[in-house]
Amino acid sequence: MKFFLKLFGIFLLAIIFNFCQNKPQSEKPDFVKENIDFAVEQYSFQTAAIEDSGKVLNPRNFIDGKIKYIKPQDWTSGFFPGSMWYMYELTGDEKWRNFSEKYTEALQEIQFLTWHHDVGFMVGCSYGNGFRITGKKDYENVMIQTAKSLSTRFKPVAGITQSWNVDRGWQSERGWECPVIIDNMMNLELLFKATELSGDSTFYNIAVTHANNTIKNHFRADYSTWHVIDYSLEDGSVRHKHTAQGFAHESTWARGQSWAIYGFTVAYRATGNIKYLEQAQKAFEFVATHPNLPKDGIPYWDYNAPNIPNGLRDVSSAAIMASALYEMSTFSENNDYKNWADKIINSLASDKYRAKVGENGFFLLMHSVGSIPHKAEIDVPINYADYYFLEALKRKSELEDRRLY
């Protein structure tokens, strides 16, 4: 009996220790509000610079003292308009709604884009949030048309939507036939939504088939992910398990793992199928128990980066994961996922990762990594890190039932 009591005591201590480790020790009561106030100041500079230009510009990153503005076809074009929608929701200030509408509607043409898979990000973050907030019929139509365009990339033989074309650019030099990246899980939300809006189950069926094959082929036994799975278009078999943005084929690229956690959480929300939630939870468990995850919860750019502990962190992967964990926490009885999310977002909001007002090209967060193998966007601010940071703040405030304004 004594032995069992002792064992129970150790077990309890372990739980408390784990809890204390993940809970931010010193979160200020006005944490969310202070971060929103900061975002208002920073994005007021950003939007003033855009409006002064007389054009509808879309900022992607800030490198060597220069803000890079992008065309609607760029895979990141939905994030800045999406951030504007979150600013509107977080502040209630009509000024942000006006910017949201203007920058979103500049992406009209994306609904017909069929040459890559990222339209889920591009239209989901912009029109998707816009529709959720305003209910505008025009926005609904754009979402459904985009889902139709994305569905043209579905390859029944392999049961997936193809991520990248292989007839041009660096993708044509890798020997791939039909590459699918783990990031593609993020496009499914738009497909699920399109079925809900149109009543056409085609989109839902494509999304579920894609998710099932992603479980089958993209995960290792420890629930880490391969970045790129290349399928045969002849018989649907797997030709390669590769990386594109990670350190090595057998390493785990941090942002890819975050996309998996986020994407399967959404798949559970949309379908109610518990296997998707379990997949998301196990993918997160890989991160939470990884010896290379730094104490502050901000991952290195790859869990197997060669120069840990001196490797670069990827703030974007942390922001995506924090937002996903807030949602995951709503499907769980214990506080662990929320504690983890709180810990990560508190780190992101610290001086180490959050910019000072007026600096950082008027982006909110510093230190994201686009792609080290491509020598692109290394240790810089990037629009999607800001988008998921704001989304995480919004989810946190909703979970804590805070009045924002």
Ligand code: GLY
């Ligand atoms: N889908 C591209 C990225 O996460 O970098």
